[in-house]
Amino acid sequence: MAQKMMDGKVVVVTGSGGGIGRDMALALAAEGARVVVNDIGTSTNGEGTDDGPAHQVVAEIKAAGGEAVTNTDSVSEAASAARxxxxxxxxxxxxxxxxxxxxxxxxxFFHKMSLDEWDAVIKVHLYGSYYMSRAAATHFKEQESGAFVHMTSTSGLIGNFGQANYSAAKLALTALSKSIALDMQKFNVRSNCIAPFAWSRMIGSIPTDTPEQQARVAKIQQMTPNKIAPLAVYLLSDAASDVNAQVFAVRNNEIFLMSQPRPVRGIHRSEGWTPQSIAEHGMPALRSSFFELERSGEVFSWDPI
Structure with a gap:
């Protein structure tokens, strides 16, 4: 029997009771990984619990001849993430x-966002990813191997309306990934990010009150979660041993390597700058390189291929 890409490896996929997570768990198991299917079974706003979704995915994996276990702990607290x-x-x-x-x-919208709405999203996306990564890091260091894949978003990388909490967490997650990669590369530990475009329960909460919103959602519905899974499997495999600290995006059949902040243009004045000289000379020299105030959908403006 031919060796599979993930033979002998054990992988935890959080939030894998449905959507993108489910497809990643199924794909990992199909490639030989033993999978912990973690999902507390909440609604998209984090309320209520139901262990059914995780159990169903484990049943699917086992029915296909794979190995998996269910876990329903929350990532949003350090102790439960460690579990x-x-x-x-x-x-x-x-x-x-x-x-x-x-x-x-x-x-x-930011001017209406409550403290609870901020805290809840930051706790799951950013703190949850930190808690999970920190708990695994001890094992990865001891065995001198391991790989992280963090799901980021173009809402953070580029921008979006009404998602200050989510965008802040997702952009912070790319910095967390880079820091893990820098600190743990000497232990052969890798950390990469994927920004997925895919229809999921979370995307399903986008309003469809206007024809424009309905058209946008119709486009997103074409992008199925199983398009994300192949890149995640690859990044977790030994085939990606030289891929570290990168940020990718997946949009239907397209894979993108995303840019990371670097100097675009510089100005220098030997006598130093004053507020006035910045206004008169400095900013006009930089203005042609300014970035537009764009949303993700305006940058990724073409139909999914």
Whole structure:
């Protein structure tokens, strides 16, 4: 029998009871990974719990001949996130990969956003990814191997309306990934990000009150979650041993390498700058390189291929 890309590896996928997470869990198992399917079974705003979705995915994996276990702990608290990692070690004897996919949405225009709406989203996306990564890092360091895949978003990388909480968490997550990559590369630990375009329960909460919104959602519905899974499997495999600290986007059949902040243009004045000289000379020299105030949909403006 031909060796599969993930043979012998154990991977935790958070938020894998449905959508993108489910497809990643199924794809990882199909490539030989033993998978911890983590999902607390909440609604998209993080309320209510139901262990059914995770159990269903585990049943699917087992029916296809794979190995998986259910876990319903929350990523949003350090102790429960640690239990998710321990579930992998207790069940399968080790842990080789973590996919930080769990997420919730509480969309609101910034000037109306409540403290709770801010806290809840930051706790799941950013703190949750930190808690999971930190718990796994101890094992990865000891065995001198391991890989992280963090799900970021073009809402953070580029921008979007009504998502200050989500955008802040997702852009922060790319910096967390870079820091993990820098600090742990000496232990052969890798950390990369994927910004997915795909129809999911979270995207399903986008309003469809106007024809424009309905058309936008119709386009997103064409982008199925299973398009994301192949890149995640690859990044967690040994085939990606030289891929570290990168940010990718997947949009239907397209894969993009996203840019990271670097100097675009510089100005120098030997006698130094004053507020006046900046206004008169400095800013006019830089203005042609300014970035437009754009949303993700305006940058990715073509139909999915």
């Amino acid at each position: 998710i990692v321990e579930c992998a070690v207790d069940s399968f004897g080790r842990i080789d990969g973590v996919v930080n996919n769990a997420g919730i949405l509480r969309d609101r």
